Amino acid sequence: MRAPRSFLALIALSTLAAFVPSLSAGGDPGSTKKRLTAARCERLVEQLVSPDKPPFTKSYVFQLPKGVSELALIETQAKIKAAYDELSDNIEVALPALAKHVEDERFSYVYQDPISGVYLTDSVGDACSDIIVEHVEVYRKHVTSYDEEGRQRSLWFIEDECRGIDKWWKSRKGKTLAELQLEGIEWALGQKKPAHFTSNKKWAAAKKALKKLAEDIRASQKPILAEHHIQFFSK
DSSP: OOOOOSSSOOOOOSSOOOOEEOSSSSSOTTOOSOOOOHHHHHHHHHHTSOSSOOSOOSSOBSSOOTTOOHHHHHHHTHHHHHHHHHHHHTHHHHHHHHHHTTTOOSEEEEEEOTTTOOEEEEEHHHHHHHHHHHHHOTTHHHHOEEOTTOOEEOOOIIIIISSSHHHHHHTTTTOOHHHHHHHHHHHHHTSOOOTTOOOHHHHHHHHHHHHHHHHHHHHHOSOEEOOOOOOOSOO
């Protein structure tokens, strides 16, 4: 699994994470949409695999290669986006399949870093990891800041405390998403003021917000809903 993006801010967001109590493990309980099966989740993960080769082999490029456009990539990556978003929308059901593929190195998609503007590629494992992190580490909205160059500074429970998704998931397969989120929130609450917080007052406000998240989960016994969809390019 790759290290958390610091220089490269997470791009896979169509909107800011919205934090409200989730009313079901796999979506809106009033919805008539069928709950995903494990087999369907595996097929969706396979749909994350690009049918094409990466358009460039460097770690990043400032411009797309000649003959490759963002519009063309959006069209060819449409099925990948659909699979990514469906897996994200059904995170609790999809979690085992996502965790299984976090080391999958098959090429998935091209995206643009929103800070630097460079183009990069992500693997299937990267995509699976991003979905997991966005839905489990819901506390990060309150403990994240950006430096003058736009680099993300935050607390990373899964990567830093648990040493990656593989080790994190191995002892947590029976836990609900609500329990997983609560564990991360309580870990963040136990941390000393991070260096990227400029004042004790701001850290106190962050901890107050984290306590409210924990209270909401305990009261409802439901996970916090993080609305997370992929966006390949900044425009």
